[in-house]
Amino acid sequence: MSVLITGGCGYIGSQLSYILSDNNINHTIIDNLSTGSKKLKNPKAKLYKIDISKKKKISKIIKEKNIKCVMHLAASILVPESMSYPEKYYKNNVINLIKFLDACVDSKIKYFIFSSTCAVYGDIKKNKIKENDIKSPTSIYGKTKLIGEEIIKYYAKKYNFKFVVLRYFNVIGSDSKLRTGPLKNTGHLFGNIIDSFLKKKMTFNLYGTNYKTPDKTAIRDYIDVEDISKIHLEAYNKIKQTNKSYEFNCGVGNGYSVLEILKTFEKIINKKFNIIKSKPRPGDTEKLVCDNQYTNSVLNLKLKNNLFKSISNAINWKKKVDEK
Ligand SMILES: NC(=O)c1ccc[n+]([C@@H]2O[C@H](COP(=O)([O-])OP(=O)(O)OC[C@H]3O[C@@H](n4cnc5c(N)ncnc54)[C@H](O)[C@@H]3O)[C@@H](O)[C@H]2O)c1
Structure with a gap:
């Protein structure tokens, strides 16, 4: 078939x-x-x-x-x-x-x-x-x-x-073998952070800083x-x-705030970002985390987060694209 x-x-x-x-x-x-x-x-x-x-x-x-x-x-x-x-x-x-x-x-x-x-x-x-x-x-x-x-x-x-x-x-993230990945920054969180890092700007627009979450930034399941x-x-x-x-x-069944993601990036690249606080964009929401029990059980999967792997692959892919 x-x-x-x-x-x-x-x-x-x-x-x-x-x-x-x-x-x-x-x-x-x-x-x-x-x-x-x-x-x-x-x-x-x-x-x-x-x-x-x-x-x-x-x-x-x-x-x-x-x-x-x-x-x-x-x-x-x-x-x-x-x-x-x-x-x-x-x-x-x-x-x-x-x-x-x-x-x-x-x-x-x-x-x-x-x-x-x-x-x-x-x-x-x-x-x-x-x-x-x-x-x-x-x-x-x-x-x-x-x-x-x-x-x-x-x-x-x-x-x-x-x-x-x-x-x-x-x-x-991107392919582990670096065969493919995102080409353009479409304004998503990872693209914004990586672009700012590789262009050596080190500024980060933080959209939404008044949500009812522990650090007041939006939470997502990556x-x-x-x-x-x-x-x-x-x-x-x-x-x-x-x-x-x-x-x-x-999804993987647990959520990370925008600030938590930014801090994980900072640890991996060993550099700090200058945060610019901005209003949420139209259509943005506070928290979206997946209950993946049904998916895992029916498809026999164990989906877990591996932010370190996703971030490293994403950075390496972007470096490869920029070198060409
Ligand atoms: N990226 C995410 O985080 C995310 C999250 C939830 C759902 N999705 C869904 O995943 C799918 C793929 O998203 P992506 O991030 O790879 O986006 P993308 O823009 O990279 O890929 C979309 C592809 O579809 C092609 N395309 C668009 N309209 C077309 C048309 N009318 N005829 C033929 N080709 C057309 C584009 O050229 C492009 O190659 C989408 O349906 C999107 O809604 C993505």
Whole structure:
């Protein structure tokens, strides 16, 4: 059985592609390279540079390659941008998703694995978030992903395929073998810190300093990009074995505040940052930590935090990119 990865030239999709190759899983990539890059592409995978909305072309590729499982990562992904340009997010994450699903059902795929996000839970006041907790997104990005989940469930029932919804928490790190990683700083915490360090600025914009958390900064659950890829692999095995649909929260089960992350970086690089306190950005929330018991038990995983490894890989990858 062959797999299709959409967004396979992006940060997470390219890592997933390498992990699938490492496990001898034959796959094809579709990516319009809007935020992705050929530089991240796994040389073992064939890339079609097209948009997910191109129903006829995609349907043809799926049939020709005998693809039965789709891992759908292609999306617009930035919370602040989604608040400024909602139409872009509704178009890409909802309308294009529907066009893409039409292509998938036309060519009779059996399994659909969807990259969703903890942003669907919004500003939930819970210590740890379970899969069936209330979903009330505060950002347009989160809303479009939740609508995406609902559309997939509807299509799955109507057209008789199974799905896995993977709600990633904050994805960090880079490939241990430094084959891929983030190319641009998209304004996420790790990118901001590493950029400031490598450009020798050593300043850090701390967004939100008045949250009801022990050090008043926002708390998140950080999961390494290699672990996210392993979850995809196990989800793929599970859906094939059981022919059932699933929803999994994907995090390590403990939270770190922004200040704690910054201090861990400071220890590793042995340098201090000059902190500039700023207001939270639109769509930001106080605390999002994953309850991963269900994911760990069903997929037989033991997800743990290894911040040191994630930070070191991320710095080494960025150094490698900057050297080129
Ligand atoms: N990065 C995170 O921390 C995080 C957290 C939660 C969920 N996610 C989800 O993971 C997925 C991948 O995110 P990422 O961080 O790798 O982002 P990314 O921007 O690096 O990757 C997205 C890829 O999809 C491609 N793409 C976008 N729209 C497309 C379209 N219409 N047609 C074809 N290709 C298109 C882009 O060119 C890019 O290669 C997204 O669905 C995102 O919502 C990411």
